[in-house]
Amino acid sequence: MSKNPELKKTNNDEIDLLDLFGRMGKTLSKWLRVTGKGLLVCIIFLIRNFATLLVSLVMGVFVSYIFKWSTKPEYLSEITFRSNTVPNAEMISFINKLKLLLQEKNYNAIATSLSVSVEKAERINDIEAFWVIDMTYDSIPDFTDYRNNHNVYDSINVRMKDRFVIRVETGDPQDFPQMRDWLVYYVNNNEEFRQQNDFRLKKTDELLVRLNYDIKQLDSLQKVKYFEETRNTRPEQGGQMIFMQEHTTQLVYGDIYALYERKQELDEEKNLHPGLLTVISDFYQPLKRNNGGGYYGKTVIPVCVGLTLLYLIFLRNRRKLREIYKKY
Numbered sequence: 001m002s003k004n005p006e007l008k009k010t011n012n013d014e015i016d017l018l019d020l021f022g023r024m025g026k027t028l029s030k031w032l033r034v035t036g037k038g039l040l041v042c043i044i045f046l047i048r049n050f051a052t053l054l055v056s057l058v059m060g061v062f063v064s065y066i067f068k069w070s071t072k073p074e075y076l077s078e079i080t081f082r083s084n085t086v087p088n089a090e091m092i093s094f095i096n097k098l099k100l101l102l103q104e105k106n107y108n109a110i111a112t113s114l115s116v117s118v119e120k121a122e123r124i125n126d127i128e129a130f131w132v133i134d135m136t137y138d139s140i141p142d143f144t145d146y147r148n149n150h151n152v153y154d155s156i157n158v159r160m161k162d163r164f165v166i167r168v169e170t171g172d173p174q175d176f177p178q179m180r181d182w183l184v185y186y187v188n189n190n191e192e193f194r195q196q197n198d199f200r201l202k203k204t205d206e207l208l209v210r211l212n213y214d215i216k217q218l219d220s221l222q223k224v225k226y227f228e229e230t231r232n233t234r235p236e237q238g239g240q241m242i243f244m245q246e247h248t249t250q251l252v253y254g255d256i257y258a259l260y261e262r263k264q265e266l267d268e269e270k271n272l273h274p275g276l277l278t279v280i281s282d283f284y285q286p287l288k289r290n291n292g293g294g295y296y297g298k299t300v301i302p303v304c305v306g307l308t309l310l311y312l313i314f315l316r317n318r319r320k321l322r323e324i325y326k327k328y
């Protein structure tokens with residue numbers, strides 16, 4: 001009597017699945033044993049060489065402070081500006097020209113651009129402008145793009161158009177109160193920027209004149225409408241008033257209020273932001289130098305500990321490495 005082929009196929013599938021899961025379990029168990037053994041070896045290795053690694057850590061800290069004591073102090077601060085006329089992209093590019101001059105150590109050009117002495121210009125180490133990023137597009141600044149790696153095609157996290165940040169690094173913290181005026185002078189010294197700003201203010205004045213005229217006209221129209229609507233009423237029995245036509249005076253109110261709001265916006269723009277730049281947040285006075293022991297320690301300590309680990313690993317496996325070297 002022949003066996004059922006479908007039943008045989010089903011049994012074979014079940015056996016294959018069980019075999020597959022069994023192999024997966026063995027492989028996973030093997031990986032776990034190897035990982036556990038590796039961790040145990042690393043822990044024992046670190047415990048046995050704890051004293052050597054501790055010495056390398058102390059040496060890293062010591063070398064970091066040697067770098068601190070042997071280098072000139074550098075102080076870091078930043079200011080947030082609002083560009084009232086020139087687009088942020090153009091303004092940031094213009095500010096970063098100072099960075100290029102500093103990289104070339106062209107202190108005479110820096111002194112001329114900022115209207116300072118060459119001695120003060122030589123104390124400046126870096127000037128760079130950055131975009132401010134608004135996450136979720138809610139018009140609230142979230143962070144400054146110091147790495148300049150923001151995706152310009154991101155439509156949710158966008159660059160803010162009403163502000164940018166300038167970061168300055170100098171050897172004398174007493175320069176920061178004057179640094180704002182130096183940067184403003186540098187921007188205002190650009191003839192094209194000044195012309196754009198003058199045109200903006202002139203256009204604002206012309207719009208204000210026209211808005212004031214339109215407000216007066218609408219106000220007069222409102223009075224005429226009210227007079228006509230009041231005249232077109234007649235008394236009825238019982239002293240009640242019956243209107244002969246629909247009231248339209250209130251239809252003018254919305255237009256008047258819209259003009260007043262626009263006028264207030266232009267007044268604010270003209271009176272609060274008359275220049276090319278407006279300070280949103282001024283330089284803060286740093287209390288500590290930027291290139292302290294921690295600044296160098298972030299690099300020096302890992303290098304010292306890493307080199308020590310490599311040396312210890314090499315020392316432990318020198319016989320195997322010697323055999324491999326002789327073999328090949």
